Amino acid sequence: MANIALTQNDVARVHESQDEVYSFIAGVALNRGDIVYADSNGKLQLSDGSAAATAMALGVCVTDGQAGEPVAVVKRGKVGGFTISGLAYGAFVYISDTAGKLEDAAGTKSNVVGRVIPSSETTPQKQLYVDFDWAVVIS
Secondary structure (H helix, E strand, O other), rough: OOEEEEEEEHHHOOOOOOEEEEEEEEOOOEEEOOOEEEOOOOOOOEEEOOOOOOOOOEEOOOEEEEOOOOOEEEEEEEEEEEOOOOOOOOOOEEEEEOOOOEEEEOOOOOOEEEEEEOOOOOOOOEEEEOOOOOOOOOO
């Protein structure tokens, strides 16, 4: 059980024509690669798997933004910049108990948000596919 490392400057959409991206307003300073949820005011905060409310993630930020600024968030699609070479093909990716991070095992509140998939288009041959379920109920 470990957080998945990332290279912030490399976090980006892999197939822009095939992913689902939304713009939201940041409630705190956010960086590319941060995993986020919407607070009771509709502003983005760092997601956290230690509680049901904060484990309800909307997606992964692919732009930086200060509080009050819009940020782009990938809900569904392939996202680069995460260090997944040590994970097996088909491995699930979860919301971490560490705010804003992904993990290779379930946190306190389990929420699967991605999977390691094969690709013949890039080197290395593994890609992170995310699919944040906005209707999931976490208890």
